[in-house]
Amino acid sequence: MVTVLLSDVATHFQHQAAACERLGSPLYAALLPRLADDLLAGGPTADVVAGHEHRPESDALSLRLLGGAHRLALSGLAPDLAAHLPSCGGDADVDGAWAALHRLLVDDHDALRHGLDLAPQTNEVGRSSALLGGLLTVLGGGAIDPHTPVRIFELGTSGGLNLRADHYRYTDGHGAAWGPADSPVRLTGAWSTAPASGPDRVDVVERVGADVNPIDAATDAGALRLMSFVWPDQTARMDRLRGAIEVAHRVPARLQRISALPFIEAIEPRPGTLTVLWHSVMWQYIGPEEAAASAEAIRRIGAGATAEAPFLHLAMEPGDRWRRGFPVIADLWHGGADDGVSRTLGVAPAHGVPTRWSDPA
16 A cells, blocks of 8 residues: 555656646756655655655645755755755756755655645745736726725735735836835846836735745744745746845734635725735635635625725636636726626736736726
8 A cells, every 4th residue: 555655656746847847947857756766666765755655746745855855955954965956056966966865865864754744835926926017907907096005915925925015126028117126026027018007106004914824934944944945946036035035024014824714804995095805826725615705705895895995806826728827817896887897917927927918907
């Protein structure tokens, strides 16, 4: 039975390797098949994952394992591995990385086993391109005053970095820019074109995030955990994350340990502000019953919105044809005839950059 389960785990590792290849991490795409082979051969990989063979593929056991190794490298506890990880200034040599990782599986067995309990949370900063850009598109659409103060509530917020989206610098494919010129987060080529008619700035007066396991990005431990789950040869993503962690130290946000439904049910539109509920690539992690109840709760909030207290639901989630990109969808309620009519504003890749607007306001 264990042999069958190990074969399943090895297959999961191979599937993740294909995903990493498709999403631009050749280093992980090369290391994961070697881990799978070592697992089936009864090597140290098998010893580390022993007792976890029953986990479903959705638990991302392979990324938990690699995240633990990356965490050791980032913290200076695995210098041999760090020498081959670009995130640590290394050279991305696959053979060298594999040799170092194989030794680490033996020498740091206990630490890597502990890391299997930590679910990957990347808090992808690039998705701010879709979320902030979607907000700008709606604000520039004429339905509400573009200078209305904004309250942002985020589902699946992880470290809450996308709650600070208005503090990042975005440029489009033509060089137009939005956001603070001195921001440590530079989302170059964030948009195919800048959102039409959007305001020059957004006055965010409240930032609240919900997650079943929130991470405080303003702490060393929280920052390390977030960085460890960024694939180490994707240095642009790592640079964005490090910049966003810097922003998190000076821009406060309130994070709640709570699931989706009770968080949504507590949201109330407030007169004189635009209340925004947004989320990106997290809806599939909600169980079907809670997802249905959450969708109904969103509609109830919308039904209570008015011109003085509008409500916007903004989502970047996999669609029916998600392999071609993730649609950016907006539902706005403001006491108008078009309340709650879904608009597909654009489409984005999994990591958000570049977002291409298909329905500019």
